[in-house]
Amino acid sequence: MPPSIDPPRHPSAPTLHRDPLAARFVFLAPQRAERPSDLGGDAGGSCGPRLDGCPFCAGHEHRTPPAVLRAPADEATPWRSRIVPNRYPVVHEGPPLRGDPSPQDHDDGSVDPSEAMRRPARGVHDVVVEAARHLTTILAIEPAAWREVWHLCRQRLACLADRGDVAWATVFKNSGSAAGASLEHVHSQLVGLDFVPPVVRAELAAAADDAAGYRRLVDDARTSGRVVAEAGRLVAIVPPAPRQPLETCILPTVPAAHFHAAEPADVAALADLTRLVVARLDGVAPGANYNWWLHQAPFAGHGEPVPGWHWHLEILPRLASFAGFEFATGCHISTLPPAEAAAMLRGG
Numbered sequence: 575m576p577p578s579i580d581p582p583r584h585p586s587a588p589t590l591h592r593d594p595l596a597a598r599f600v601f602l603a604p605q606r607a608e609r610p611s612d613l614g615g616d617a618g619g620s621c622g623p624r625l626d627g628c629p630f631c632a633g634h635e636h637r638t639p640p641a642v643l644r645a646p647a648d649e650a651t652p653w654r655s656r657i658v659p660n661r662y663p664v665v666h667e668g669p670p671l672r673g674d675p676s677p678q679d680h681d682d683g684s685v686d687p688s689e690a691m692r693r694p695a696r697g698v699h700d701v702v703v704e705a706a707r708h709l710t711t712i713l714a715i716e717p718a719a720w721r722e723v724w725h726l727c728r729q730r731l732a733c734l735a736d737r738g739d740v741a742w743a744t745v746f747k748n749s750g751s752a753a754g755a756s757l758e759h760v761h762s763q764l765v766g767l768d769f770v771p772p773v774v775r776a777e778l779a780a781a782a783d784d785a786a787g788y789r790r791l792v793d794d795a796r797t798s799g800r801v802v803a804e805a806g807r808l809v810a811i812v813p814p815a816p817r818q819p820l821e822t823c824i825l826p827t828v829p830a831a832h833f834h835a836a837e838p839a840d841v842a843a844l845a846d847l848t849r850l851v852v853a854r855l856d857g858v859a860p861g862a863n864y865n866w867w868l869h870q871a872p873f874a875g876h877g878e879p880v881p882g883w884h885w886h887l888e889i890l891p892r893l894a895s896f897a898g899f900e901f902a903t904g905c906h907i908s909t910l911p912p913a914e915a916a917a918m919l920r921g922g
């Protein structure tokens with residue numbers, strides 16, 4: 575058995591840090607610096623060794639921890655996609671934290687909000703290996719197998735929802751080194767946290783203040799020419815204030831808090847729309863790196879339900895750098911009007 579599933583050399587478990595004056599959370603995970611890479615560029619901060627063979631290819635299963643889910647489920651059949659624990663996680667599993675401040679506590683005043691926080695970073699961090707062959711774009715995956723990947727992600731999220739110790743979870747993709755990927759084999763990541771992160775809490779608060787906000791988002795996209803494509807009950811739009819040229823958002827046209835509770839037809843529609851959007855993006859900006867991430871509501875028992883909330887997938891091409899203005903202000907500068915971007919992505 576090759577030694578490659580030994581624990582990383584760095585002994586530090588990841589920790590969660592909060593800077594109270596900057597209202598900023600940072601996951602400190604020193605062992606991630608040892609991640610191997612087969613991509614050039616920054617690779618998300620990886621400065622680990624160049625990779626000797628791909629750990630995600632079929633035949634190299636011994637180089638990752640055992641799968642928690644696979645497709646097909648029948649182990650007698652070769653796998654087409656699989657979910658494995660991340661060898662270099664930003665969070666780690668452990669007993670529930672008792673007596674440690676949680677990020678939520680700071681809002682209700684039960685913990686001094688001026689207090690800096692440092693505590694174990696708890697949660698789940700998986701890798702979704704999206705193909706058994708060494709493919710480098712989702713466009714090379716057969717459409718049926720790509721739908722299977724999204725069904726697998728939904729299933730894993732549903733497992734996390736049932737655990738009770740995970741407050742919120744996401745699936746995200748870094749495609750290309752400019753988007754933070756360190757390995758080129760098609761994959762995404764699935765992270766569950768024991769708290770609801772600030773970006774999602776801000777989106778929930780906005781939706782709580784405006785129950786019709788998501789419906790209007792879709793209606794306005796229709797009337798202002800920002801719909802890129804539709805599939806079943808899902809729509810892909812260019813949002814009203816895209817941070818990058820050709821940014822898109824895929825969401826259901828009816829309220830739905832959790833992707834993990836989505837009907838099979840909606841899961842398939844998400845697979846079809848992600849494929850279509852990436853294909854159109856690649857047509858307009860060949861080889862564009864991009865990120866995407868799923869935003870869904872916190873799991874039951876971890877916050878008040880917000881009627882009118884729609885889970886959504888944000889797809890952010892990395893065509894321009896984030897620069898000083900973005901860091902200084904929290905605002906973004908883009909150069910392409912959203913309706914023009916949508917027309918380009920429609921192919922019209």
Ligand SMILES: [Zn+2]
Binds near residue numbers: 628629630631709759
């Ligand atoms: Zn590979």
Ligand SMILES: [Zn+2]
Binds near residue numbers: 777869886888
């Ligand atoms: Zn969002």
